[in-house]
Amino acid sequence: MSAAPRFAASGLAEPPSRHAARPRDLLIVDDHPIVLHGFRLLAEEAGIARVHEARDIVGAYRAFHRHRPAVVVTDLSFRDDGLSGLSLIRRIRALEPEARILALSMHRDPVIVARVLDCGALGFVVKDAPAASFLDALEAVTNGRSYLPHAIAIEVAMLNAGARDRPLANLSSREMQILVLIGKGKPYDEIAEILTLNYRSVVNATAALRCKLAVGSMAELMQIAAAQAGAVS
Template identity: 55%
Template sequence: MTGVLIVDDHPVILQGFRRVVEDAGVAMILEAADPVSGYRLFHRIRPQVAVVDLAFRGSGLAGLALIRRMRALEPRARILAFSMHRDPVVAARALEAGAIGYVFKDLPVGDFLAAFDAVRAGRPYLPHRLATQIASLGAASEPSRYDTLSAREIQVSILLREGRDYRFIADNLSIGYRSVVNTCASIRKKLGARTQAELLGMILAVEDLGSHG
């Protein structure tokens, strides 16, 4: 996979994005002004990173469906949701759809580049305050909940926080794939996370997971 695709219906945003990522050393930049064109480009080119706005004129939050289709087509897709929406519910829906990062359009360029670099490297990214808000959607993340995690569950949580998939975690910890699946299910139950998005928000909101357990 090569290049970066941005899907946004604001010409000024597209122009600014191109300038920023060119300065960051990206050579191939693809642009689409609507979800249909964005999906066609993604299907044909399979870019390394897709940056997707959530709201499109006349189509509501059509970006969520686009992210979901991209993820279904390419399970390894590295997708950054790029939005003016600060509602943690909307952000959680973007993560559930398949984005691994979420960043606000009005943040400084340096913050956007931090998010872009993280997602390009396959690591999750959420602004800290947003991560905390998403975590609170499912249940309050009291320190005592993290204290109930076993050493193995903390190891797995740290690797999840780094954006590692189940196969990588299994190989890294020298355990079976099914053991990773079961451990993640146990972590969600202990932390009270109903979904993977809530779990990711909880993990990213903790300053130092290694201090628990």
């Protein structure tokens, strides 16, 4: 992970260009109707002509494939599907490598934010940020610039230096998804169904999690998983 100057941050972003582009259309992905409505209003305030909506990752991928919006704004957590927003970001970037994606979440864990960036999102903003911050983030991402709140940018930049002391930083995106679902009390078969994996893959991944996190029992893993699940709910 590169240092903080890679990211534009609230209050530290490059000054907007006189010719800063506005997205011609936008896809907003969230499973809460009130949140969708609020972000639609903000997008329209920013002068965006067409705003598409989706409430789950399947609908979002289909909407992206059909409309090819200039920018995608997506939540990370969808009901009981853990961090499925990460897989949506990866799938969109696989379909369109130049896709410009802004991720939203209520949590601020730099490990998760780093995963968001690794999956291909260009920016990240917390849901409880002021509307002006969302509009700043949207403008930055629309114009191909990275965006992170300043405090989170610093924490993400420091992850590499402290990776040995933060074993969660060494987990893959899939392992993070499984960990969150374990924390939500999901059994192996349900996790397999949610993530479209076979049962044995989930069992093996759980064993790998115990090894990477250096825990001796499933009970210890559940404690870590519950804490992580609370951070992303």
